[in-house]
Amino acid sequence: QKEVEQNSGPLSVPEGAIASLNCTYSDRGSQSFFWYRQYSGKSPELIMFIYSNGDKEDGRFTAQLNKASQYVSLLIRDSQPSDSATYLCAVNAGGFKTIFGAGTRLFVKA
């Protein structure tokens, strides 16, 4: 059973701090990794994807991938109250099947 694990949270950080969201996956053959943000009552929207080991930065967001450790993370710098949402980690090991984690709830306190 292929799995994607995330801490459900809530993760609470003060405004302006760095929020660190973590995800582990079980399928060593996984190739593509995604972070989606889902506001309450809304559908998931893509924040970032990463395919290669290392860091990938996009504005205040940095995705980090370590395939040897089967670990992917998302850092949010200068966190804002509008970043408060559930963050879903998703992993694709080829084909049409993308496995999602249950998500981590992030709360940014003003």
Next chain:
Amino acid sequence: ETGVTQTPRHLVMGMTNKKSLKCEQHLGHNAMYWYKQSAKKPLELMFVYSLEERVENNSVPSRFSPECPNSSHLFLHLHTLQPEDSALYLCASSLNSESETQYFGPGTRLLVL
């Protein structure tokens, strides 16, 4: 607005009813997906269609029946559902498959009484 629309947005149905969920994508994508999202659980992939052919069926009960008449439209036909089927049903599309980013519709919130 992601270019993926779903109707209805909310649906209440009895266990003996028959209803259909509709999804339409305006992105020119070739793959479409149905997911079920229950509270505090991961998204569960139900069905995948690529170029109107079903390519994934994740052991979904037969009371859920998908239909993909063309690459822009996807339906989920519902009949004799159970209360545990109450959830958010999300449609998504991607350009092709295999590692492509998926774009989600707003979802249909389903309540089965």
